[in-house]
Amino acid sequence: MAVLEVSGLTKRYPGVTALDAVDLDVRPGEVHVLIGENGAGKSTMVRCLSGIERPDAGGMTLYGERYQPDSAADALQAGVRVVHQELALLPNLSVAENLFLHHLPHRAGVVDRSALNRMARDLLTEVGLDLSPRTPVERLGIAQMQLVEIAKALSGQCRLLIMDEPTATLTPKETGRLFEILRRLTATGVAVIYISHHLEEIFEIGDRVTVLRNGKHVTTQEVAGLTTAELVRFMVGRDLAHEYPPVRPRELGAELLRVTDLKITPAAPSLSLAVRAGEVVGVAGLVNSGRTEAMRAIFGADRSASGRVEVRGRPARLRHPRTAVRAGMSFLTEDRKAQGLVLDLSIAANMSLANLPAVSRFGLLNRAAEAASASALAEKLRVASRGVRQHVRALSGGNQQKVVLGRWLAADTDLLIVDEPTRGIDVGARYEIHQLLLDLADAGKGLLVVSSDLPELLGICDRIIVFSRGAIAGEVPRAEFDAERVLNLAYSGYLKGVAV
Amino acid sequence: MRRRTALTAVVTVTTALALAGCGQESTDDPAPGQAGGKPTVCLVMKSLANEYFQQMQTGAVTHVKERNDLTLDSSGTQNETDVDGQVALVESCITKRARAIVIAPADSKALVQVVAKAVKADIKVVNIDVKLDDGALQQAGVEVPFVGPDNRDGARQSGKVLADLLGKGGKVVILEGNPGADNATQRKNGFNDAVSEGGLTLLDSKTAHWETDEANQVFASMLTAHPDIQGVLASNDSMALGAIKVIQERKANVKVASFDNIPAVKEHLQSGVMVSTLDQYGSKQAADGIDFAMKMIGGEQVTGWQKTEIKLITKDNVGS
């Protein structure tokens, strides 16, 4: 008997049919992969399965019983566990409290903290997160939060596990660990629905794959026997000749950014790096290796940092993002929901946020100009929407990512720092975004690209700086690109730690 | 960690309270309520933000300076209805071992309990301004003299001026004070007395919570609903001011009888739109109360209602 059977599932949003009579069946112990372009309807499917949205038509059965969840609590009750695409942790509570929020261990109504922390520590160890369960969630980086979300889904009884892009910010180390857990779970008969834009993962973990396109079911197949090219064709309806655009040799210009003796905190190791005009510099490292913190510090997002940052030879103070933007820097944050998007404003408003002078005069907005420039960008980035006046909240995750990216493209600064630029973006659009980034470099801009997706860095960068344990462990020029070498550098700081 | 914080907090608070307690005992005055040989009298009032009580306090301070045989310790609440705050003030008077307390209660019943506590602690208590409830006093088993004006009679007198002017059948409305406040009730009763004695027709009676702005709005609606209104009985001058604005704006022929006699109404008495208000000599009331308190400290028996002077103010005696 199938674990889950979905038939004719339909969900309409104003102006768009997100799911159009989709069928799906999930067998016990299988990892069923769901793929599709940005806006294809994957997350909508997840929201229907988890009781957050009520479908307009169609039925679901869970282990043969009618399944019609009205709320997230219903789904939980039925043993359906979900890791959503966007993080939904409570920032002020501790990791442990977040993990067990729905079933806090207690004695006569009083929370049993020692039991809570013990259980939390076990779970964290399982997902490979070396962290005190008492840490408030707001102090975590996005990958750590993602791991907490995963751990949360594993806390408690589970018959069907649904994961919506759990690995978008994870490095291979964490991903590997997650797959081990999934294999262990499926061995006990638990079924998994798994969504990812990293196609190589499908071959590693998937048993069957279902492809959605424009809300419609395209095909369901056994993974074994499929090729990447076939998958891509199912997804985007056309062939993708190359995974990465060609990197043309570029003339490097003057030094755009020089960072000297940057210290995130007074006790942290000091960091130095430089970016030249026309250069694409990759930043690699494991989760929590200090990459994001360093970028934030360069941009002046955190006050506690010290050191010298020069843009075009002129010192820029690390006080406030405003100074950084004025000096000609852009910064695409890794967490689009918390630090990037203004969900209740339109696509156009979000895209102009870092570039308001260009669409205004004497402090008055020129809304026509704003809409025009946003439309052009949306076209370029292939944002699937009902027009640039639509609220960002109603966009799919990948399309939201394109909007934040669009904001910084609009700002048109000399130096772009992009943290996980293609997080949640489908293979087709990925190629185009990579092309866009390379075009910028061709036009003489400097780029710092942070990514947990090593092939991405190897695909588009001129050199890669590798972070390990808060310090720069080394640098690899394009001529010597080699995944092994980068990974070894990324681990080096930790190995030293063990040796001592 | 969190649990430890909670524990620390509890310990800290307990220690602090304990220390405070010790401190109190050690500084205990050997001759209670006598500062420099003079007895201390506590004056506990309502909101000092109210001009009326402000005047009362000023009057008391001047009076005490003249008498020069007691120390005055006066205090007021945050607002007119702050019963809890006033109970705390009386309690601190008891703690300070004042010899006497002169109190203008924020509530005629709610204050009886703590007043009884004071009386039982052998502190003389004199009630001013609003009378404490007789039933409640009886229940508590104490007797407290009341020194104050007769609000009801005052309102009746002020209303009578209007009634005489309008004659039988004159159409009037009442602007009431805060519902539930004793002086508001008394004044309303007094106005009603004047209405029935003078044969007036009462068209409407509503509260405007003593406030100018609200009275302005409430009376505007009244005048719209009853364009034939001839007179307004306002329970205080602030509300009268709000009503007068409407009267002037619409050039209506409406006369106002009021209560309190604050400086701002003088021009209206002169211009004739206000026909009467009532001065209950607030500034003297506390002083009178203090006099009675001193008598009681001196061993005299004072009981019952010691009525204080009230005076009807009209165009003739308002001065210029």
Added chain:
Amino acid sequence: MTAVTAPRAVGGRWASQVLGEAGIGVALVALVAFFLAFAPYFGTSQNVRDIMTQITINTILAVGMTFVILVGGIDLSVGSVIALCAVVAGTAMTDSGLPTALAVPFAILVSVVIGAVTGFVNGFVTERWVVPSFIVTLGMLYVARGAAQQYTGAATIYDLPPGLTRFGTATFAGLPAVFVVAMLLVAVAWFVLSRTVFGRLIYATGNNEEAVRLSGHRTSLIKVACFVIGGACVGVAAIIYMARLGVASPILGQGYELNAIAAVVIGGASLAGGRGSVVGTLLGACLLGVLSNGLNLMGVSDFQRTMVTGAVIIVAVVLDAYRRRLSVRLS
């Protein structure tokens, strides 16, 4: 699917727009219809003018409050600050010895500056030490009230220049002049919020402050500016109060903050910030004003009036929430 999609369901979108924009207007229309039917004199021109005059002060306060609430703040001090502005500006007129023509503009300046300064203090403390504006403005509520009482010794100020009080009862094109002032303020606020960069940043900051900060804007400045605007509006309201009632007392304005907040929230704003509009706020203030006026005319007793007012506020916001969901579904 591409960036450009053909517009669909035009009729539905129009309906949704009406529902979305008109907002609380539906409830207001219903209420007006009810009073027209059951409250005598409600529709007379005199009474309509009365309502306009009566909502003026709350409208002005609520417009200022809209700015504060849009950036996720709250200002509990307006009721006290209006008293402080009024007594100081009132004294400036009665005691400065200036001729009316100078005294009144001077008083307006004084009043607005005091309002703006208290607003600045509220905003600055909130931002500088990252404390809830709820608590900071609650503190200011006491400070300003105390200051007003201290300043006047609790006395009521009267004998204001006749020029000012004449303005309070003057009409302009058949409308009360004070109401026209309030409408001008609404119009300016609407323009600022919907047509300027500053307005855009206000909404964005209320929605996701960190995103705005990381886009290179000084969000603290924006938030403090909103408190200053809120305070300046209180200063204007204080002048209107004196113009209308001819007196200024240090105890005036108690509870005004709650009326202003109610108007803003009834108007569809979110207390979490980022959502709301001055048009909504104006409608909210109208709703409250019409309600109190109509109930007065109907001769409903004091206690019933209090209950009905509370109940209508609750029903209005529930209707509004329902309408918003409906408009999303129709769009």
